[in-house]
Amino acid sequence: MSSSTFSLSDAGAACPGDARPCATSAADLPTEQSGRCSSCAMRNICMPAGLDAQAYARLDEVICTSRRVARGDSLFRAGTPFHSIYAVRVGSFKTVVAHPDGRQQVTRFDLAGDALGLDGIHDDRHTCDAIALEDSVVCIIPFHRLETLCSEVRAMQRHLHKMMSGEIVRESGLMMQLGNMRADERVAAFLLNISQRMKARGYSPTEFNLRMTRDELGSYLGMKLETVSRMFSRFQREALIDARGRLVRILDLERLKAV
Amino acid sequence: MSSSTFSLSDAGAACPGDARPCATSAADLPTEQSGRCSSCAMRNICMPAGLDAQAYARLDEVICTSRRVARGDSLFRAGTPFHSIYAVRVGSFKTVVAHPDGRQQVTRFDLAGDALGLDGIHDDRHTCDAIALEDSVVCIIPFHRLETLCSEVRAMQRHLHKMMSGEIVRESGLMMQLGNMRADERVAAFLLNISQRMKARGYSPTEFNLRMTRDELGSYLGMKLETVSRMFSRFQREALIDARGRLVRILDLERLKAV
DNA sequence: CGGCGCATTGAACTTATTCAAACGATGTGG
DNA sequence: CCACATCGTTTGAATAAGTTCAATGCGCCG
Incomplete structure (x- = not known):
């Protein structure tokens, strides 16, 4: 479930050599x-x-x-x-x-x-x-x-x-989630995945803003948006997370890992 | 859902140059x-x-x-x-x-x-x-x-x-199946996929022997073996296939495609 | 023949979906 | 600035889909 990737540059930095060969579609x-x-x-x-x-x-x-x-x-x-x-x-x-x-x-x-x-x-x-x-x-x-x-x-x-x-490994992990896990496990795994990726990028691993709707998240996790919402509500009730809409704060990482 | 792959040689042919550099683990x-x-x-x-x-x-x-x-x-x-x-x-x-x-x-x-x-x-x-x-x-x-x-x-x-x-594309197709399709659709899609791959290999696309158990197939398709079995039975009843254990004959490719 | 692994089938049960209603935030126009 | 519409979210109740448990059947190998 790691997220290896490519390249790129600081958004602000200007390109020094404008004459560099630069064909693009x-x-x-x-x-x-x-x-x-x-x-x-x-x-x-x-x-x-x-x-x-x-x-x-x-x-x-x-x-x-x-x-x-x-x-x-x-x-x-x-x-x-x-x-x-x-x-x-x-x-x-x-x-x-x-x-x-x-x-x-x-x-x-x-x-x-x-x-x-x-x-x-x-x-x-x-x-x-x-x-x-x-x-x-x-x-x-x-x-x-x-x-x-x-x-x-x-x-x-x-x-x-x-x-x-x-990417192949990542997808087979996803298949495992979709094929084997219950709704609550999938949502927990998703939150942990985001947490880890935020951490790798130098952001807080316990507090982040999801950019997708419940519907998009449900599509990703193979469930309906209502089910996603219910899982968030349940985790909230059980004090695993504190979610206000798309802003999520993870309160108990360990219990979340324990599904 | 294509199945690109690699290499290899006729099983019978001997390797001509035994002195060729050939390190392996x-x-x-x-x-x-x-x-x-x-x-x-x-x-x-x-x-x-x-x-x-x-x-x-x-x-x-x-x-x-x-x-x-x-x-x-x-x-x-x-x-x-x-x-x-x-x-x-x-x-x-x-x-x-x-x-x-x-x-x-x-x-x-x-x-x-x-x-x-x-x-x-x-x-x-x-x-x-x-x-x-x-x-x-x-x-x-x-x-x-x-x-x-x-x-x-x-x-x-x-x-x-x-x-x-x-392989990445294949897996995202699988994710689609696992995330979005009903049990009957997944089984139908699987049979069609095998059919197509058998055809590409010069075998009959309508009659083949599955090598995996119902349990393994269920694991692949994200459902229980009993559900796989029920879907086979249903397709049989509806005259889409003729299955005797692992030997499958596809009777109506078109209706099978129609899920 | 007997035993084993795999497959099939039924019935009760669990889980997630569907349908429906209501809520909250956000943004627009009067 | 408020009224109202929109979009996304939450929650409940009824329904559907697939699972679980259990029993039976089938084919194969020793």
Whole structure:
């Protein structure tokens, strides 16, 4: 259930070399110059430890643009051609897969530092929608250029593979939740997962603001929004959490782990 | 829900060059020389189209051993060090992830031509058990050597990435099933998936022998074995299938698709 | 033949869903 | 500034879906 990811740069930093080679697809516009991965606040979340200066320089050449996505807008949609993967720099996203009959399921919630779009590699088109849960900024990583970089820098190749494998592991953990756990266990596991990810990002692991609705959360956890709400209410009654709407404070981490 | 995979060779073909560099982990013993990917019956399942002769030659250097796994034995276990990925040449496997509390869930069923072990890349140890459902043979693909090959042959790099991405897509499809579908829909989707995979392998898409128990199938589909059994009985009653134990004949593909 | 593992079926029970109503926050227009 | 509409959330009661428990059946191997 770890959340390995990619790249990116400090949101404020300006891009020093405007003449750097920087092709990106029209669909990714509007774009802007991004800062450097080497100085990015999310570096420790996205990148492997021990990348040397030269590797960072190469990486900065590949990831040269970023894009703003307003709350509710999509970063990409299922069926559209795949060109790039994305790293969340600011904000958060949900990804949604749709069934032909109209049903749909949230399969991910991504925070700053997480990578999106790996599903698109398989047959050169995205298989899901990525929707911003709040006004967000992503780094754009043209995939064919990343592949070139990976064939030249072994540490980057390693990292990409670990990232994709990590996604496979993450999803099989989710399948375990959906297939085996009761509603209360799933909600508890979700809260613990968010807690851990917030902690990894330097935020409080016991107090955070969920960006998704109960409906979106229910979709992710394979239950109805009413059930999610009841579980929150129950945890509140049992003094495991203090939830006021989307603001959650974890009161008893240990008992929450004990399901 | 496609099932992309890797490599391998005809089970019968002998390895011509015994002096070829062929390091493999002790855990992978007992091994034997494998044949060539270039002449493998599963080639079209595992490999990208249009790989040239030189690429196949390189691949044959990487995949030089195979291993027999008796029914019920494990190919690898959760927690053991990761060195290689595997391609099923003969037989079939289930993979099982275990929860600390003892519960476990089947997350995959692999047929000949499918690749196993990609989960282990993430942190250099396997995260699940792979158990043979019948006496089987796998090709062993030392991962660090595959990575080297991928950095040199662009088509192989492409293929590895597509394979991993395909696994991510496959799993999100599963999540959709587990999160959104009713028991009857899941069983129907499973039968259709097997049907399609049998067809891709040149077998009858309407008549096949399931290698797993109702319990294993229930675990995979997030329901109890009794529920699986009831769904089979119901489909039988409605003349969608003709099932005698594990032998399944699909009578009405269209109505089965209609859930 | 007897025993074992797996599968099927029924009936009672548990869990989550559905439907419905009401509440609270937020934002808009009068 | 208040009234009102909207959107998301909470809660209750009835219903449906799947589970649990238990009994029986079937096929295979020793």
